[in-house]
Amino acid sequence: EKAQRVQQGEKARKPHQEQKSHCALESQQCLEHKETLKLFCQEDEIPICALCVISTEHSGHSFVSLQETVNMRQNKLQEDSSLLELKLNDIKALENQQQQIISDL
16 A cells, blocks of 8 residues: 555646656646646745645745746846956956967067
């Protein structure tokens, strides 16, 4: 009986695992409930539907709108990209200085 409950628990989690491992955003539908993905579970880091929010699997979790998550992550990527660009420019400047030193020898 315990093995059966464990197996059922694995089956119950499977749509969420698939949702995380496959790009469920392509269909924009929850693989378990066939509802539109509008929320983001911050603990599991997956998009979810409104029905997933009330499921026991996400009990006690924090949620934000999927669009808000997309916006935050886009902003973070832009910040990181700008920072990397600055670092790259610093490295290029150092490289130019080193080449100038070498050519002066």
